[in-house]
Every structure is written in C-alpha cells, then in structure tokens.
Amino acid sequence: MGARLDGTVAVVTGASSGIGEATARALAGEGAHVALLARRRERLEALAGELGDGSSVHEVDVADAEAVARAIADVVARHGRLDVLVNNAGYGSMTPATGSALSEWRTMVDVNVNGVLGTTHAALDHLRRAATGERGIADVVTVSSVAGRKVSGPAVNVYAATKHAVGAFSEALRQELGTDHVRVGLVEPGLVRSELTEGQGAAQQAEAEQELGLMEPSDIADAIVYMVTRPRRTAVNEILVRPTEQAR
Template identity: 35%
Template sequence: MSHWQGKTVVITGAGSGIGRGIALALARQQARLIVTDIDLDAVKATAKDCGGSAEALPLDVRDAAAVSRCCADVVKRHGRLDFMFNNAGLGIAGEVHEIPLVSWDRIIDVNIRGVVHGIHAAYPIMVKQGSGHIINTASLAGLGSVPLFAPYAMTKHAIVGLTRSLRLEAEVHGVRVSALCPAAIETPLLDKTEISGLPSMAWMPDARRFLTRLGGPPYPLDRFVIETLAAIEKNEELIIVPGRARIAQRLGQYIPGALTRIIRKVLAEERAQRPYSNPSGRQDG
C-alpha cells in the first residue's frame, strides 16, 4: 500500500491550481477524496477528472459552521479523517496605500480564517482518533519580504506561525502538521487580475513578471505536487519547493542584505511598468 491508499482526504480550494493538482495525484494513489471549493462547477470538474475516486462539495471556507459540518459528515460516512489540506486562498497585490480595506478583510477571511476554520474542524477529530495530518498552504512569501504583495505575505506569515506552533502542540496527540511554502507555481492564480466582489485596484503589479524576476520562472505544477507529496510522507515541517526557493530562503537567513538588494531592484523594475510615476515621487533602489 502507498502512504495514501484508502486514506480519507479533504482538500479545500480544489477547483483549480495546487488543490486540483494534489487531488489528481492522490486519486492515482487510491485515496478517498472529498474535494471542495467555493466554485462548485470547478470542483465537480476536478472530481470527474479524478476518475470517480473523489466526491465534490461546495464550500466557502469563510463559513466556520460549514467547514465543521463538512468534516463531521466525512467522519460520519467514512469513519475517520486522515488528511486535511487547508488550501483555499487568494492573492491581492498592489501598493499598500491604494488597497481598500474591504480587500484586506477578504484576504484575512479566506487565507487566515479559512485555515483556522479548517483546523478548528479537523484537529479535534484527529486528536480523538490519535492520528492525522493537517497541511496548510502557505507560501515562500510567508518566510520573507514581498513588496507589492503585502496582504498576501501577511496572511502567509500567519499560516507559517500557526503551523509551526500547532505542530509542536499536536505531537503528543499523534497529529502531524505541515505548511506548504512554494515559490511561484504555474497555476491560474498568477494571471488573475480581478477578484469577484472586490473593487478594481488603481494599479496591480504583473504577478507572473514580478515573481519570475524575483525567483525564476514558475515551477511546473506536476513537479511541485510530486515533491510536495513526498515531503508530506516524510512529515516535513516547512515544505519549500522548488530547490531554488530553499536557496533563496537560506540567502534571506544568512545574507539578508544581499536578498534585500535583489528585491529592491525588482521592485523598482516593476514600478517602472506603471502607466504613471510613483505617487511618492521617490526612486526605489
């Protein structure tokens, strides 16, 4: 048997991107999948592509009661919950002084409270059964400075801190906790410029261009998933993918000044693409 065969797995945000990629890979390993997303049509497509080994459910992770009902129902029908992927998330970028408060509220509700709701629903179940693994999707942005992506980086720093703290607390109960901290991965999130229900931004950086300049081209999703699942099987705390992301993380630890100079240069290059000059009148770098 593989590490995943016959295991009951819940994945939030499985309609696209990382969540969808993980679901497809686990379907091939014969896991029992419950894939969820706020976009029901998208997650139904994921379930269909899993070849009948996945059940699709609509789920807004901002709704704590709905997340709790989802996990409780999984246990009622399948007897246990082995893996909880708190993956649903969104990205908001721009100059901080131009980001409306409603956008800050939305990203906090999805990226932080959504993960808290998943933990609150799944962790007591896993404590009771004496086993389980919670995987929270953070980001390399949760381990360093990413100007123009401050709201996103803020939420991912929170997820890293939550994961590392809970991991130590959960050991005595036989529960594992890990955080995914990828660099840019080739997913639709890189090219998304509008978020439903939120006002348009005065200006947004080109996420694909900015992150490519900062850390290299987006990593293929299929390779990311292979490396990520292997790291989960090894119970790694912070899963930093690809290898060049680990180099960047160590550079920030041991030679922070060098990394800061690189970030300032890329920031200046991205701001130069704005249709009008920096409102502050200052030059970066």
C-alpha cells in the same frame, strides 16, 4: 503492493484549480479518498468525474466557518475517518497599501487566515482520532508561501501578513500535536503558474522581467505527498520550494 494512502480520507481546500487540484489528483493517485472543497462546484465536479469513486464534492466558502464544519462533518459521516487535511485555499491581491481597497485586505484575511483556522478547528478531533487507529498517524498540511517567511516587496503587505500568521499557527499546532501523532507541516512555494499568479499578471511579469521559469502546481503537490507519506516516525515540518531561478 497497494498505494501508500490506501484506505485513508483526505480533505483538500481550494481543490478547484492550481495547487489544490494537483494535490487532490496526487493524493488520489496514492489511494486516498479525496474530499474536494471550494466554491466553484462545476470545477470540482469535473475533477471528481476524473477521480471517480475516490472523491467527493463539497461546495463551500472556507471563510464561512459553519459551512466548513458541516462539510467536514459530512465527509466523516460518509467515510468514517479523516487522515489528511490540506489547507490550500488562498487568495492574493498584491498592490501597494496606498489606494488599496480595504475589502481586498479583508478577503485575504478571511480566506488565508480564517479559512485555515475554521477548517483546522473542524478537522482536529477527527485527525486525532485517526491517529489512534491502525495507521497511527494523521496530517495537517498548510500551503503558506515564500511570503510567509519574508516580505519581498511592499505590494505583498497583507498577503505576507496572512501567510506569516498561518506559519505561526502551524508551528504552535506542531508543538501541541506531535505526541498525538498528528503531524503538522507547512509548504512554502515560490512562484507557481496558477490562476492566482496569472490573474495578477505576476506569472507573465516574472517570466518576462526576471527570466524566471515558474513551477507547476504538480511540483507543490509532490512536496505535499512527500510530507504525508513519510513513515510514522518522521515528520517533515516545513518545505520551502522555489523555481530554480527565483532569487527572493
């Protein structure tokens, strides 16, 4: 028996580290060709070296909608289809509003909101076309956050706002695309060990102060693979996944 995504093509944004890297690996493990998008080319090339022919490297800033559109067009031109889009690239800077740099707020909006919009916009027609093919289904999965459901403290201000925004967009998209057999899913992780959390000291702080066992990126990749490998009749709309001990 073949793997469950044999013959399909997936795009993963933010594939150069953390959850995106783990997701790219997991989708490739299911047989998908995975187009790896991020800014750090050398990190993407290292992953592509591991995945071999089943992957391609696209150095792109997701905040640059034209560059994203070119990358998606390139993927479809090379491979003829696009079945799965994983909107994962993200940036978080958790500091109180007072004293925050406006540029940090703008970066979060550019990457977490405009990045998702630009990538989805570029992929939409290709996904709808893939869903009319033999497989009969296509998927958009967006990586939101627990912070896309609730505001767990003042410092998550703009990060939470961006994740709430993509949650709303994703729900509207789900309502529109179901009859076209393009499933739209939202994954909402709690704390995961990655550059995002370690760079802020959040991972270390959570473990030290709350005796919290962090999740690993592969835990979120598992949730994404679950979503995109359901039978055509079943759409998993939302997965909220926290470390067992995480209270908020």
